[in-house]
Amino acid sequence: MKIRHLVLMVFWLCVCGLTGGLIHEHQKLQAVQAEQIEIATRGESLARELQRAKTRQQEILNLANGAEAQCKAVEQRLVDQETAEAAPVSAPKRANHNSYAEALAKLIIHDPEYQKMYMARQRTEFRAYYGRLYKQLGLTQQQIAAFENLIIAKQETSYDLMASMETQGLKSSDPVSVKALQTATKEMTDKLTTLIGKEGVDACAQYKKDFGSATAHGTATSLASALFYTETPLAVAQADQLVKIVDANTVRQKSKAETNWDTVLIQAEPVLSPEQLAMLKRQRESAQVAAQLAEIQRKLTAKPPGS
Numbered sequence: 001m002k003i004r005h006l007v008l009m010v011f012w013l014c015v016c017g018l019t020g021g022l023i024h025e026h027q028k029l030q031a032v033q034a035e036q037i038e039i040a041t042r043g044e045s046l047a048r049e050l051q052r053a054k055t056r057q058q059e060i061l062n063l064a065n066g067a068e069a070q071c072k073a074v075e076q077r078l079v080d081q082e083t084a085e086a087a088p089v090s091a092p093k094r095a096n097h098n099s100y101a102e103a104l105a106k107l108i109i110h111d112p113e114y115q116k117m118y119m120a121r122q123r124t125e126f127r128a129y130y131g132r133l134y135k136q137l138g139l140t141q142q143q144i145a146a147f148e149n150l151i152i153a154k155q156e157t158s159y160d161l162m163a164s165m166e167t168q169g170l171k172s173s174d175p176v177s178v179k180a181l182q183t184a185t186k187e188m189t190d191k192l193t194t195l196i197g198k199e200g201v202d203a204c205a206q207y208k209k210d211f212g213s214a215t216a217h218g219t220a221t222s223l224a225s226a227l228f229y230t231e232t233p234l235a236v237a238q239a240d241q242l243v244k245i246v247d248a249n250t251v252r253q254k255s256k257a258e259t260n261w262d263t264v265l266i267q268a269e270p271v272l273s274p275e276q277l278a279m280l281k282r283q284r285e286s287a288q289v290a291a292q293l294a295e296i297q298r299k300l301t302a303k304p305p306g307s
Contacts, residue, residue: 150192
C-alpha cells in the first residue's frame with residue numbers, strides 16, 4: 001500500500017512538472033508570437049513611411065522639374081525676343097536699352113507670363129517691405145490683403161499704360177501719357193483713402209520716403225537672418241539704425257548704387273555688438289567675392305563685338 005502511494009505521488013509530481021513545463025513553453029510561444037506580431041506591425045508602419053517618403057520625393061522632383069522648365073522657357077523667350085528685335089547691320093542704331101530697369105520693364109510689358117510671375121514674386125516681398133507700416137497703422141489681415149491687391153493693380157495698370165504708349169509711339173512726357181498716368185494715380189489714391197483713410201495714405205507716403213534703399217534693407221535683412229539662431233540676434237532698433245547708416249553712405253547713379261562699406265562698418269560699430277559686427281564684415285566679404293565671380297561670368301558669357 002505504501003509503495004502504491006509512493007508511486008502515485010511520484011507520478012503526480014511528474015505530471016505537475018510536465019504540466020508546468022508545458023505552461024512555461026506555451027507562455028514563451030505566446031511571447032514569441034506577440035513579438036512577431038509587433039515586428040510585423042512595425043514593418044508595415046515602416047513600409048507606409050517609406051512609401052510616403054517616396055511619394056514626397058517624387059513630388060519634390062516634379063516641382064523641381066517644373067521650375068527648371070519654367071526657367072528654360074523664360075530664357076528661350078528672351079533669346080527669341082532678342083533675335084526678333086536684332087537690327088540689321090545697315091539699320092539705324094537702336095535706342096540704348098542696356099540698363100537693367102529698362103530691360104526688365106520691356107520684358108514685363110511684352111511677356112504676360114513673365115509679368116504674372118514677376119507680380120507674384122513682388123507680392124511675396126510685400127510683408128518684408130510694408131511690415132512695419134502694417135503694424136504702425138494697425139491694419140487687419142483683410143485690410144492688408146486689400147492693400148496689397150491695390151499695389152499690384154497699380155503696377156499692372158502702369159505696365160499696361162507703358163505698353164499702350166509704346167504701341168502708339170508716345171513718350172512718357174507726352175500730354176496724353178501724363179494725363180493717363182495722373183488719372184491712374186488719382187484712382188489708386190482714392191481707393192487707398194477709402195481703405196486706410198487720408199492719414200494712412202500720408203503715413204504710407206512718408207514711410208516710402210523714409211524706408212531707405214534696397215541695398216540698405218537687404219543688408220539688414222541678410223544680417224538678421226544670419227544672426228537669428230545665435231546668442232546675439234539683431235534687434236529691430238539695431239536694424240533700423242543699420243538701414244539709416246547704409247542708406248546715408250550709398251550713392252545712386254541711374255540704375256547703379258555704390259556703397260562706402262568702410263564708412264558703414266565704422267559707423268555701425270557702436271550700434272552692433274562685436275559678434276554682430278564680425279558677421280556683417282563676413283557677409284560683406286562674401287558679397288564682394290560673389291560680385292567678382294558674377295563679373296567674371298559676365299565677361300565669359302558676353303558676345304564678342306560684331307557677333
